[in-house]
Amino acid sequence: MSSFENELNSFSDIFELMKKHLDITEVARSLFIDPIKPIKLQGNTAILYISNDYVKSIIEQNYDKVFKENLKNILGFDVDIKYVTNDDNILTPEEKVRASDPIPELDDDPYIKTTLHETEMNSNYKYTFDTFIVGESNKLACAACKSIAQDKPDFNPLYIYSEPGLGKTHLLYAIKNEVMSRHPDYNIVYASAEMFVNEFVNSVKFNKTDEFKKKYRNADMLLVDDVQFFSGKKESQNELFHTFEELHRNGKEIILTSDRPPKEINDIEDRLRTRFEWGLLADIAPPEFETRLAIIKRKAELLELKIPNNVMEYMADKLKNNIRQIEGAIVKMHHIVLITGTTPTIIMAQNTIKDVMNNDQQPVPVTVDHVITDVSHIFNVSPDEMRSKNRNSQVSTARQVAMYVISKVTELSYTNIGKEFGGRDHSTVVYATSKVKKVMQTDPAYRATVEDLIKNISNM
Numbered sequence: 001m002s003s004f005e006n007e008l009n010s011f012s013d014i015f016e017l018m019k020k021h022l023d024i025t026e027v028a029r030s031l032f033i034d035p036i037k038p039i040k041l042q043g044n045t046a047i048l049y050i051s052n053d054y055v056k057s058i059i060e061q062n063y064d065k066v067f068k069e070n071l072k073n074i075l076g077f078d079v080d081i082k083y084v085t086n087d088d089n090i091l092t093p094e095e096k097v098r099a100s101d102p103i104p105e106l107d108d109d110p111y112i113k114t115t116l117h118e119t120e121m122n123s124n125y126k127y128t129f130d131t132f133i134v135g136e137s138n139k140l141a142c143a144a145c146k147s148i149a150q151d152k153p154d155f156n157p158l159y160i161y162s163e164p165g166l167g168k169t170h171l172l173y174a175i176k177n178e179v180m181s182r183h184p185d186y187n188i189v190y191a192s193a194e195m196f197v198n199e200f201v202n203s204v205k206f207n208k209t210d211e212f213k214k215k216y217r218n219a220d221m222l223l224v225d226d227v228q229f230f231s232g233k234k235e236s237q238n239e240l241f242h243t244f245e246e247l248h249r250n251g252k253e254i255i256l257t258s259d260r261p262p263k264e265i266n267d268i269e270d271r272l273r274t275r276f277e278w279g280l281l282a283d284i285a286p287p288e289f290e291t292r293l294a295i296i297k298r299k300a301e302l303l304e305l306k307i308p309n310n311v312m313e314y315m316a317d318k319l320k321n322n323i324r325q326i327e328g329a330i331v332k333m334h335h336i337v338l339i340t341g342t343t344p345t346i347i348m349a350q351n352t353i354k355d356v357m358n359n360d361q362q363p364v365p366v367t368v369d370h371v372i373t374d375v376s377h378i379f380n381v382s383p384d385e386m387r388s389k390n391r392n393s394q395v396s397t398a399r400q401v402a403m404y405v406i407s408k409v410t411e412l413s414y415t416n417i418g419k420e421f422g423g424r425d426h427s428t429v430v431y432a433t434s435k436v437k438k439v440m441q442t443d444p445a446y447r448a449t450v451e452d453l454i455k456n457i458s459n460m
Contacts, residue, residue: 011041015048018070022063028339032058035427045080046071051430052414056083057351062340127173133298135291138167141282145171148253149178155279157244157254161261162284165324168257172223175255179221189219193229197236204235212239217246223255227276232267241272248275287323292316295323299330305337307344315349328356355413368406368420374453375402387422400432405453407433 015038022033036059037049046067050056060083071079129149134142141160147153160168176188191199196216203212216222222243230237247254258265261283262276287295293316300307307330319326332352333344342348372383379398386399399421406417407429414426414433421428440447 011046012038014038014041014071014074015046018067018074021070021073022066024063025339025341031339031425031427032063039084041079044077045082047082047084050083050085051427051434053085054351054355054426056085057347058336058340059083061345061347061351062342127170128177129174131298131302132167132170132174133287133291133295135287135294137285137287137291141167141171141284144280144282145175145255148255149175149182151182153253156248156251157256157276157279159256159258159262159276159279159281160284161258161281163286163321164259165322166284166286167323168284169225172225172255172257176221176223183220186220187218188221188223189216190223190225191216192225193227196224196240197229197233200236200239213243216243219247219252221253221255222247225257226259227256228258228260228265230268230272231265234269237269237272241269241275244272244275248278254279286321289316292319292323292326295326296330299327303330303334305330305334305344307333311344311346311349314346315353318349318353325353325356329353332356355415367410368412371405371409371453372402372420375405378449378453387420389422400436401450401453403429403432404436404450408454 015036019029019033022029024033032055035051035055039047039049041047050059064081067081068079071081129142129146132138132142141162144153144155144158144160148158160171162168172190176190179186179188199215200212203209224240227240230240244254256276261281262268262273265273293312296307296312296315300312315326315329319329329349329352332355333348336342336348336352337344369383372386375398376383376386379394379401381395381398385392385395386402388395390396403417403421406412406420407414412420414429417429418424418426436450440450
């Protein structure tokens, strides 16, 4: 039996020494290696605690072999490694406390963030027709959009509908970008339905309705995204109706998108629904395998990311319903390749797919805002402070509670929760939720506050 068994400090020293011999980038070291907690050496098995399954998969795939080689060089015998997370339930209470020692808040590494941004900016992956992959599922919608962009439509309005993440917004921007290049003098107005409603409400509140009407009714082309958002908003519907009438009468093109056909939008005036149906209705279905594979290839080419064919085919087979998820998986894989310097594999694809699969099952953004607002009132800090880099104790506590509640009441991934708080790294969210759980176990009042927040949000 090893003399290091049950001597945590000695094993910690060995692990620290092993880390010094790793030939890896500083980015990989700070994101993946430094947060590992060495628990114990049990016989010939080293037990290492890792914060979550995602990081665990990265370690197992990319660093397991080099860990074993370096530990053998130090100890003189072969070592097996067991990686554990909170879900494994094999640690003693003392070991769990040790494993949950605070990990510093980790923001996205500046170098990686800059590299990704530069890659995206240089990739020409803009919302254009050139980057929109056409297949059987979207052929009609794309052809209709191109006819508008080329001044050849024989319909008005164009109404595009589909499930989220299938390219509606891409097509709107493609129209806008091409028309602007052909007619730089055109007044093209793009707005989400939520933006339209908010601007209208503010115009009434601050007596600026004339400015609002001038903006929208003087447009040469109006593009409105997600018109289902007008459901139940009678005054905004009335304003949209009169805007529609003015533009249509003057021969100005109107393009609308929604997540459903007009007849399925609840609580909307019949006169508005009828006008949505005046022109061409074009639906977009989930892309077939060939289109999904083409999207993956195109996105990878533009990011200069070399993905083996079998990996691209695996991704195309698994990501069946959502183009946004496909693109998110490619960006995530690009991120991992930049950090680790490894070639994309099936295992890497599995991990990236798992990480993005819930991205389009999120509740509406108001849920996140509602959580942050409620928490800000309880802890007497502002929502802006919670989203900022402020590390004041009160602000940090409020931020951690908000992250925990959001993780409980939404389907957002840790990565996307981090984005809601000033673009923080998912490791920060992992730490925050772990810390909240720990405090809840020892502080009944704190636990009651958090549980009441969850109950109130869940009953919205």
